Amino acid sequence: MLALAAVLAADAVSRAGVARQADVVSETVDPLISVVRLGFAIGEETAPVRVSVEAGYLGMTPEQAARLIGTDLAEETRLARIEVDTTAASLRGEPWLEEPLRLIAQVRVRMDAGKVTTADIHAMHRAQSIVQSQAQQLARLLRQRASAMAGGVRVVEHVHVLEKANDLLLAYSDLTVTFFTSLSAPTSDLAARADAVRALTRYEVVGEEPAAVDVEPVASAWSAIERSSEVRAFLGAVRQWVDGPGTDAARDVPAAANVLTDAGEVRDLHLELVEAVNRLVRADIEELRRDTVASFTRALLAAVAVAILALLMTGLLVRGVTRPLRDLAERARRLSDGDLWLDPPTGRAPREVLAVSGAFNDVVTHLRLVEEQAEALADGDVTHESLSRRAPGRLGYSLHQSVDRLSSSITERERLESRLRHESTHDNLTGLLNRSAAILAIEQGVARAHRGGTGLAVLVADLDGLARVNEALGHDGGDDVLRRSAARLTTVVRGGDIVARLGADEFVVVAEVEGIDVAVGLGQRMVTSLAGAPSRTEPGFGEPAGTLTASVGVAMTFDGSDTPTELLHDADAAVRRAKKHGAGRVEVFDEDLRRRLSEQSRIEQALRRAMEQDQLRLHYQPILDMEGRIVGLEALCRWSDPELGNVPPSVFVTVAEASGLIHELDRWVLGTATREVASWQAQGELQGVYLSVNLSGRHLLDPSVVGDVWTSLERSGFDPRLLVLEITETVLLQDLFLAAAHLTALRTGGIRVAVDDFGTGYTSIAHLRHLPVDIVKIDRSFVTEIEGDRGQSLVRLMVGIGATLGLSVVAEGVESTEEYERLREVGCQHVQGFLFARPMPGEEVRTWAVTVPDRSGSAAASRS
Numbered sequence: 001m002l003a004l005a006a007v008l009a010a011d012a013v014s015r016a017g018v019a020r021q022a023d024v025v026s027e028t029v030d031p032l033i034s035v036v037r038l039g040f041a042i043g044e045e046t047a048p049v050r051v052s053v054e055a056g057y058l059g060m061t062p063e064q065a066a067r068l069i070g071t072d073l074a075e076e077t078r079l080a081r082i083e084v085d086t087t088a089a090s091l092r093g094e095p096w097l098e099e100p101l102r103l104i105a106q107v108r109v110r111m112d113a114g115k116v117t118t119a120d121i122h123a124m125h126r127a128q129s130i131v132q133s134q135a136q137q138l139a140r141l142l143r144q145r146a147s148a149m150a151g152g153v154r155v156v157e158h159v160h161v162l163e164k165a166n167d168l169l170l171a172y173s174d175l176t177v178t179f180f181t182s183l184s185a186p187t188s189d190l191a192a193r194a195d196a197v198r199a200l201t202r203y204e205v206v207g208e209e210p211a212a213v214d215v216e217p218v219a220s221a222w223s224a225i226e227r228s229s230e231v232r233a234f235l236g237a238v239r240q241w242v243d244g245p246g247t248d249a250a251r252d253v254p255a256a257a258n259v260l261t262d263a264g265e266v267r268d269l270h271l272e273l274v275e276a277v278n279r280l281v282r283a284d285i286e287e288l289r290r291d292t293v294a295s296f297t298r299a300l301l302a303a304v305a306v307a308i309l310a311l312l313m314t315g316l317l318v319r320g321v322t323r324p325l326r327d328l329a330e331r332a333r334r335l336s337d338g339d340l341w342l343d344p345p346t347g348r349a350p351r352e353v354l355a356v357s358g359a360f361n362d363v364v365t366h367l368r369l370v371e372e373q374a375e376a377l378a379d380g381d382v383t384h385e386s387l388s389r390r391a392p393g394r395l396g397y398s399l400h401q402s403v404d405r406l407s408s409s410i411t412e413r414e415r416l417e418s419r420l421r422h423e424s425t426h427d428n429l430t431g432l433l434n435r436s437a438a439i440l441a442i443e444q445g446v447a448r449a450h451r452g453g454t455g456l457a458v459l460v461a462d463l464d465g466l467a468r469v470n471e472a473l474g475h476d477g478g479d480d481v482l483r484r485s486a487a488r489l490t491t492v493v494r495g496g497d498i499v500a501r502l503g504a505d506e507f508v509v510v511a512e513v514e515g516i517d518v519a520v521g522l523g524q525r526m527v528t529s530l531a532g533a534p535s536r537t538e539p540g541f542g543e544p545a546g547t548l549t550a551s552v553g554v555a556m557t558f559d560g561s562d563t564p565t566e567l568l569h570d571a572d573a574a575v576r577r578a579k580k581h582g583a584g585r586v587e588v589f590d591e592d593l594r595r596r597l598s599e600q601s602r603i604e605q606a607l608r609r610a611m612e613q614d615q616l617r618l619h620y621q622p623i624l625d626m627e628g629r630i631v632g633l634e635a636l637c638r639w640s641d642p643e644l645g646n647v648p649p650s651v652f653v654t655v656a657e658a659s660g661l662i663h664e665l666d667r668w669v670l671g672t673a674t675r676e677v678a679s680w681q682a683q684g685e686l687q688g689v690y691l692s693v694n695l696s697g698r699h700l701l702d703p704s705v706v707g708d709v710w711t712s713l714e715r716s717g718f719d720p721r722l723l724v725l726e727i728t729e730t731v732l733l734q735d736l737f738l739a740a741a742h743l744t745a746l747r748t749g750g751i752r753v754a755v756d757d758f759g760t761g762y763t764s765i766a767h768l769r770h771l772p773v774d775i776v777k778i779d780r781s782f783v784t785e786i787e788g789d790r791g792q793s794l795v796r797l798m799v800g801i802g803a804t805l806g807l808s809v810v811a812e813g814v815e816s817t818e819e820y821e822r823l824r825e826v827g828c829q830h831v832q833g834f835l836f837a838r839p840m841p842g843e844e845v846r847t848w849a850v851t852v853p854d855r856s857g858s859a860a861a862s863r864s
Contacts, residue, residue, distance in 0.1 A: 029285050031091070032138040033278055036166065038087040039131040040271050042104065043173060045080035046124040047264050048073050049107060050180055052116045059745070061707040062114070081108070089416070096134050100127035109475065114703035115741070118180075125177045132170050139163045142281075155284045161218060162277040164210050169270045171206040175199040176263055179238050196242045200235070210273065221269075221276040230265035237262070427501040429479055430486035438500035441510045442564035450560025454512045457519035457556050460571040461489070461526050463505040464549040464583040481548065488529040493522070508568070516556055516588060523552040523586035531584060551578035554588045576658075604659045606641050607652050611664060615639065618672055619839035622848070623692065623810060623832045626824050630849060632724065634692040634832065635673035636839045637665070653696075662696045667708050669693060674718035676842050685846055692724040692754060700727060701738050706745045721750035724775060728756050736771070743772040754810070758798065776802050778828075780813025786822045796826040803827070 051073060052062040062073055084104065091097055104127050107120045139159050146155035178199040182192040210222055225231055237259045369389060376384035387407055425437040433441070445456040463485060470478040482505065489499050489507055498510040509526065513519045530550035553574025555567045562570075570589040578587035610616055616639050623632035639647045656662040670693055677691045699705050713720055725746065727739070743753050754775035778798050785791030795811070802809040811823050814833030823831060837848060 029142065029282055032135060032142060033282065034087060034090050035131060035135045035138060036162075036274060036278060038084065038091065039128055039135060039166070039169070040274070041080060041083040041087050042100070042124060042128040042131060043169070043267055043271065045077070045084050045104070046121065046128065046173075047267065048077040048080065049111055049116050049120055049124055050176070050263075052111065052114075053118055053121055054180060056116075059706070059710065059748070061703055063704065064707045077111070094134075096130065100130045103127040113738075121177055121180065125173055128173055129170065132166055135166055136163060139166070146285075155281065158215070158277065158281050158284055161210065161215075162274070162281055164206070165218075165274045165277045167206050168203070168210055169274050171199075171203040172267065172270050175203045175238065176267070179241065180263075182241070193242050196238060200238055200242065215280065217276040218273070218280060221273040225266075225269045225273060228265070228269055230262040231269065234259065234262040234266045430483050430501050432486050432490075432507070433498065433500035435500065435502050438498065438502065438508050438510065439564045439568075441498040441500070442567060445510055445512060446557060446560045446562065446564065446567075448512070448560075449557055454514055455516075455519075455556055455558040456560075456567075457509075457511045457513045457516075457522070457554060458567040458571045459509040459511070459519065459523050459526065460502070460553045460555075460568065460575050461507045461509070461530060461550050462553075462575045462579065463530065464551055464579065466505040466548070469548065485530050485548075485550075489526060492525040492529045497522075502568075508571070513556075516554075519554050519556060520586055520588065523554050526550065526552050527584055527586060549584040551575050551583060552586045553578055554586065556588070600655050600658065603644070603647065603652060603655045604661065606644055606647075607639070607655060607661060607665075610639055610641060611661070611668060615641065616668065617841065618669065618676065619841055620845045621832060621839040622837045622845070623830055624836055625830055626828065628836075630686075630689055631830060632690040632692055633677065633686070633845065634726070634839075635669060635694075637669050638839075657696060657698055660698075662698050663702065663704070663708070666696055666699045667712065670709060670712040671715065674712050674716035674723065677722075678716045678718040680842075680846060686849055688722070689849075690722045690724050690752075691718070692726055694726045694756065697728065700742055705742050709746055709751070710749070719750075721752075724752045724754050726754045726756040726777070740771055747772050747774075756812075773807060775808045775810060777810045777812050777832075780833075783811050783813050783819055783823070783833075784815075786819055786826075792822055792826060795823070795828070799827050799829075 048062070055062045055064065088097060088101060103123045107116065107123050110116050110120055139162055143156050143159045146159065147153075175196075178195050182196050210218065369386060372384075372386040376386055387403060425433060427434045442456070442458060448454075449456045463481075466478060466481065469481050473481075482501075486499070486501065486507065489509065493499055493509055494511065496512070500508050500510070502508050509522065511519065511522060513522070527550050531548065553571040553576070555562075555570035555574060557567060574587040574589040578585040581587070616637055619636045619638050620633040621636060622630045623634060625631050637649060637653075639649075639652055641647055653662070653665070656665045673691055673693055677686065677689075680686050681689075695705070699708070709723075709725070712718075713723065725743075727743070747753060752774040753772055754777055755771075755773050756777050757779040758776040776798070778795060782791065782795055782798070786795050799809050801807075808830065809828055810830040810832055811819075811828050812832050814820055814823065814831045814835045816835060819833075820831060820835060840848060
């Protein structure tokens with residue numbers, strides 16, 4: 001009997017080794033699944049990038065393309081990024097992860113700026129390829145470990161299927177990248193077509209192996225791919241494209257929408273195939289692990305049972321062992337009930353019985369240690385002294401390894417939670433508190449002020465000219481300036497003051513102060529500390545981008561009656577006033593500013609109501625050549641409110657710019673003007689006369705501008721070649737790169753661009769050479785001084801610049817015959833002003849146009 005127990009014990013030890021092998025295999029599965037899921041998530045994030053790039057090829061904004069294919073592009077981008085970041089967080093510390101995360105971060109910056117290109121699709125694909133390559137390495141390691149243990153054959157087979165499914169997903173990703181980037185190539189580009197053929201062939205070849213797997217749920221997932229109409233439609237579009245010239249079905253908008261939608265559905269089906277194999281592999285591992293652990297448990301129990309039975313039978317044969325054996329049985333029963341606090345046996349007993357009792361004592365000691373360790377882990381106490389002790393033997397070693405792994409997992413989880421808590425309240429770039437933490441600090445300060453403490457000051461600092469720094473030094477240089485600025489702010493505040501970054505180039509300081517003079521003094525120190533960066537003396541910048549300054553706005557509360565949102569709003573208003581009065585200033589939000597804001601709010605509400613109730617009207621001012629023939633009309637918005645009366649454009653346009661209504665106002669002017677002039681020209685009036693419409697700077701720099709302009713033209717039927725968009729010089733200087741990109745996209749369809757108020761914004765000739773501009777309009781301030789020699793020389797210079805650069809020149813604000821004659825002398829081509837006509841309603845313009853000689857010849861000449 002004892003020999004049988006020894007054999008069973010040896011078998012249990014062997015099975016324990018198998019159980020440990022199963023644990024090792026199981027440990028390989030978790031990182032493999034995480035890496036595969038990260039590949040999924042990157043594929044999800046690539047889809048919005050691809051939509052944005054394809055939209056650009058079709059002359060659309062990403063938002064228009066998203067609406068066309070029936071999806072919320074911004075929400076999909078947000079969800080995909082969350083999935084990528086969450087999955088990547090679980091793999092932190094892996095060296096191979098640095099490259100894909102760097103590529104993804106670069107694409108996100110360009111995606112948020114609306115500047116993605118085909119290269120960004122390749123970058124995302126490169127990131128996904130690196131991740132999936134790591135998944136393949138982990139899969140090979142998993143197959144090696146599974147093949148080394150009994151019962152692991154099925155795991156090996158299914159891991160092989162996982163590798164092939166992953167290869168299929170990567171092949172599909174290659175196919176979509178090749179296809180969508182090839183669409184930008186000419187139909188005659190044989191290299192692009194050959195790349196698409198190779199990608200399609202590879203996808204079809206790789207797909208043969210998963211298709212042959214007859215195991216649920218893999219078979220169901222593959223069947224869904226084979227039955228899918230979207231798969232057939234997308235592969236049909238690819239095959240149609242590679243067949244030859246004249247088959248670029250995906251280049252028109254409706255077909256492109258269908259292809260984009262089908263491509264997304266096909267990607268989801270392939271992701272489901274890989275996920276199905278993932279679930280199958282995980283189920284295999286769990287089943288194998290359960291079987292090995294159960295087998296070990298059964299063998300161990302059998303060995304213990306046989307050993308106890310052998311001892312009991314031997315004891316029965318020994319005189320005087322009945323009572324000790326009875327006591328031993330009672331202790332065994334109590335042990336099975338979980339009673340680990342047993343007293344040692346008393347009285348005399350045979351040596352064999354004492355040996356079994358000692359073994360029981362050892363088991364109890366080991367189990368008490370396990371219980372103590374389990375209680376410490378349940379309480380989250382990873383420093384408890386019991387965790388450093390372990391029971392003797394191989395089983396004790398295995399238990400200690402498990403406890404050590406659990407302890408490490410708890411420690412890592414706590415470390416991750418701590419980091420996430422820090423990231424949720426701090427700005428990643430500067431290390432300062434973020435906006436949400438700043439609002440919480442303001443709330444706490446307001447509560448203290450309400451209880452009768454000192455006053456609370458909220459100081460918002462806005463860097464002046466950071467856009468120039470980014471243009472000169474790149475965004476990395478701009479980020480460095482922001483970090484330096486944050487460091488400088490922390491050196492000038494007092495102990496207890498809160499410094500945070502609100503976002504972009506805005507910082508906030510929350511301070512408890514005794515009076516407004518203390519707050520203003522702190523604001524002055526902030527302005528001084530932020531001035532001067534970047535400079536020639538600070539390394540790493542190369543050529544200086546000019547002196548950086550800052551404007552600071554101060555908002556105060558002494559009774560705690562203001563909310564954090566109100567204080568931030570008031571401080572922002574003070575910052576805007578500081579910028580308006582000149583850079584490097586401190587402004588305090590006071591009653592005068594409050595009254596101005598109240599008036600602006602009143603005008604904003606009235607303007608919003610006027611737009612809803614169709615109270616706005618358009619007037620048109622003619623533009624003439626030097627022979628007095630009409631060549632163009634400038635559309636000007638006018639507003640007469642029942643309560644406010646006639647509101648000047650300088651007032652309501654400024655309010656619209658500040659409130660965000662300017663986008664809607666621009667769309668209304670564009671739509672109304674193109675519709676009215678198109679209807680007149682359809683009736684044979686004002687043939688060949690171009691329409692000039694002012695476009696706000698805020699709208700020009702917004703990604704929606706291209707779609708808004710083309711939508712207005714499509715709805716009105718107005719000829720794009722007769723549309724001129726007027727942009728002021730100051731707008732062009734805000735962001736030359738973005739403004740030029742949007743204007744270039746608009747000019748591709750024949751739309752022309754005019755620089756309004758030329759000469760007042762200090763646009764350099766070098767900038768003007770490279771900007772997509774067709775017309776310059778000389779500001780009235782130069783026209784009024786043309787009768788003097790200096791004024792005439794300046795205008796002559798501007799006309800010469802226009803001629804040198806091949807630009808038409810229009811003089812604005814001509815009000816006297818003398819001004820007109822001088823303009824003729826210096827070679828000006830077109831004029832506009834009260835001398836010829838004031839802005840008039842549409843009917844008056846039409847009447848005015850037919851009272852002068854026919855101008856059709858001149859109009860044709862101006863268009864050429």
